[in-house]
Amino acid sequence: MATTAHAPPGSTTAPARRIPLPPLLAGLAVALLGSLLCCVALGSSGIGWGRVLRYLGAGLTGGRIEADEVSAYTIVWELRFPRALLAAVVGAGLAAVGVATQALVRNALADPFVLGISSGAAVGANAVLLFGVLGSLGVWALSSAAFLSALASMALVYAAARGTGHGLTPLRLVLVGTAMYYGFSAITTLMVFSADRGDAARSAMMWLLGSLGGASWQSVPIAAGAVLLGLGYLLWSARGLNVLAMGDETSSALGVDPERRRRVLFVVVAAVTGAVVAVSGAIGFVGLMVPHATRMLVGADHRRVLAVAPLLGAVLLVWVDVVSRLLLAPVELPVGVITALIGVPCFILLMRRRGYTFGGA
């Protein structure tokens, strides 16, 4: 033979290349801070950078604001800043539950919404929007209804998926969740058509596609608390998620009871999804795309993925919100429209470039 094969078959692929974690995390944290500032400064009211920074300083430290600046200050501190923070919290939360859901059902196509929880939340939200249910709760009616119906739909999906003797298998979860998704969507549609209001379809649609317009200093801490608690649990159990992703038998052999782990994980995912959806509506695609994009950067190890994905999701959603406010200003677009418009081409480009399968280089 004149030619010699230098590499045995199968070793032609280069070693998986992974970006080192500390610089990546530092870079993302800086990017997030910068994005938050940009998000607050960019807007249709033309408040300059200097004033934005001064108002933020005043808001954070309790400085004085002149009488003629109050309206601009209110826009920056009471509207734009909480909204930017909420975008970051929601982006982080959706990314984290996306990672968890994909490990939970071991399916690359899974996002938090395949479990049927967000469409369940939509039923509650629309009951408030269209029929004024829970009116006594005032400004809390919408998010309470969304969160409660998210939990209720979780219980339904859980009960239906947990067959006799088979336990909570990934396939049953996805099937039942998807079926429930259609069921809940049908109920929402029914409600829209039966509502006696001209703008019913529009307000329902705005909620279904996601909006951060309801951000306030009351909603941000609650959502942030839920996301941080959920993320804390996920990071704490990240090694277990790795094992769970390898399969049930492997998990058992390594001392992780897959059934029990999945139950806890399902409740955590449902609660965080419910909390996020309650304040922002059903923003699609972030929970599907960000986990995959993260794995392309740092590989499949959940300890790394769960550190990076929330930051990436936060940065993404902050910018998506900027675009949704400015693209057709003064008309505000649903956030879900922008996530899909930006996300789909980016995602396909990334995937083609890296020969991606499920989780890495």
Add this chain to the structure above:
Amino acid sequence: MRVDIEDLSVEVAGARLVRDVELRAESGQFVGVVGPNGSGKSTLLRCVYRALRPTYGRVLLDGDDLHGLTAREGARRLAALPQESGGEFDFTVAEVVAMGRLPHQRAAGRTSREDTDVCAAALEQVGAGHLTDRGFLTLSGGEKQRVLIARALAQRPKVLVLDEPTNHLDISQQLEVLALVRDSGLTVLAALHDLNLAATHCDVLYVVHGGRLVASGPPDEVLTAGLLADVFGVRAHRVPHPVSGVPQLLFDRLPR
């Protein structure tokens, strides 16, 4: 570490998959479980590596009831290679092997120096040190099996359970994988498909048929023409291996 299976039965949805099985693997022995497809081999082994809870009976490790131990304790004494492809997630080889340290780690704890050393040593032991940075999904079947054995070794177990570890491997890989397992010095309990490989590698064979134990003992006593006709439905001829002298089997269809 000695493994005792006492009077073990498994019922799933009303069907008895395994009935009254008694099995003993002495410390350091290589014990094979053979039987036709659907005979209950995998079900039996799944009870041993805790994927399944036996309906009746117990599994004892040096006298301790396995299902009385915590999952972590159990996983520190006993490791397994289930018949599972390893999912779709593209972990690196190093990450897959590191999973073997889970029973020794605290959930949120950092990876210790010992963890890293044990994993590196396990990979070297199976001759896969050069694969460390490769993606697990890009490996060949034989390479994957080596890596999974390394993961099991990284658990630092006393007992190794293998469910048909040579499936889908070419013959040289089959021999290598079984030699690796043999050389580990652990108590081994393996379901094997290939009777000749079983005869060559096992100290003791247990034959399972229809969920029941039908024979046990050293391979040359167990693998008789009569048993092979009854259990596997084939006519078998025994010939000594020209080098090792171990009896090997040649098969025909049974005359009708």
